[in-house]
Amino acid sequence: MTALLEVDDLVVRFATPDGQNTAVRGVSFSVEAGERVGIVGESGSGKSVTAQAVMRLLGPAASLGGGAVRFDGRDVLEFDSGTLRRWRGAQAAMVFQDPLSSLNPLIRIGMQVTETLREHLGMDRRAATARAVELLSEVGISDAAGRLREYPMTFSGGMRQRVAIAIAVSCSPKLLIADEPTTALDVTVQAQVLDLMDRMTAELGTAVILISHDLGVVSTFCDRILVMYAGRVVESGTTQEIVDDPRHPYTKALLASIPAMTGELPRRLPSIPGSPPHSGRPFQGCAFAGRCPLAEDVCRESDPALLSLGPTRRVACHVAARAVTTKGETS
Incomplete structure (x- = not known):
């Protein structure tokens, strides 16, 4: 059975005054119909650029260095x-971080x-207006008919995102890409927006790619x-696999940085030291080696x-690979 979306060895570069910056390096993944896939990483990890490449929304400074969508x-x-x-x-849609x-x-x-x-359903003005009122009501906007006549500036951030x-x-798309849809909202509104996305995409059977820097939200x-x-991509798996048994040191560090909801609060939240490598400068070995507490010589010499590790599990790490090979988990 063919997946709804297949991204294969995608490479995206940006032209800058200093030369070419490679923002996405050989990303591959698939999304099945109705599936919900999260893409997590720090700012600059390439997650939003990957989404923009899928939607063909890259600007003129960007170029594809290879791959297929x-x-x-x-x-x-x-x-x-x-x-x-x-x-x-009609088929694929996107929700952005800043609705304004x-x-x-x-x-x-x-x-x-x-x-x-x-445009997509061929409705006349009367039918489209009636459906617009229904849609705004469904996403929790009161007095939907009256608010159709208002401008975006009169809506709050949460309402604009709705x-x-x-x-x-x-238009009941098969795929919805949500790029940091709750980052600019307060915690209460974040939960409301996620609940709304959950309900509406479940009713439509829409597949979702949720992009975030927050592993807690995605999980x-x-x-x-x-x-x-x-x-x-340095690690992938089911949500339970990633949360309960992370294999890559970067994934472990992301999970460790999430504050616990119970017990004594630490004096200082865990953080990841250092910074990611610059996308415009060549580097050797694993990109995370300079920040990794488990890094060995091989990590600095070759990119893993x-x-x-199985039907749903993958990891790009020399140390993790050696551990699972010893246990006989690889396939």
């Missing part, structure tokens, strides 16, 4: 402008919602998690391959 078996990277316009919104910048501040909310419905979600799911929402560092 297949959706329902079709190569998205080969879509012409017309096919791409019909695909976005993704919504047009000069256009009323109603027109922004109905535009998608009229509007963005309503637009994204309006409550997703079936499977990819951990990215310095432009590549993404080793398969």
Whole structure:
């Protein structure tokens, strides 16, 4: 059975005054229909660039250095402008971190919602307006009919994100990519937005890619998690595998940095020392070696391959690979 989305050996580079910066280095993963996949990593890990590449939203400074993106078996990277316009919104949609910048501040909310419905579903103005009222009501916006006439600036951050979600799911897409959708919101509104995404995508059977720097948030929402560092996937597995038995030192460090909800609070929260390598400078060996407490000579000399530990589990770490090979876990 073909996966809904297949990303194969994706490489993305950016042209800068100092030369080429490689933001994504050979990323591969798949998403099944209805599945929820989380992509986690620090700022600059390449997770958002990966999502933008999937949606063909990279700017003019970006270039693809290789790889393929297949959706329902079709190569998205080969879509012409017309096919791409019909695909976005109808088949795949995206919710961005800052809804104020993704919504047009000069256009009323109603027109922004109905535009998608009229473009992709062929609705007339009356039907699209009626459906827009239903959508805003479904995402928890009161007096939906009245608020269609308002501009984005009159909505709070949480309400703007609800509007963005309503637009994204309006055509029942097969895939929704949510790029840090709750980062700019307070904790209470974060929970409300995640609950909303959970309910609406479950009703539609929509697959979701949730991008976040917060492993705690992703672990409550997703079936499977990819951990990215310095432009590549360093570990992947089911949520239970990643949370209960992390294998990569970076994943372990991310989990250790999440404050415990019970017991005595530490005087200082654990952190990861150092910084990721610069994407524009060549480096040798594992990108995490300079920050890793378990690093050995081999880690500084060669970049570890993404080793398969089973049907759902992969890790790119020399130390972890040696440990699992000794136990006979590799496949």
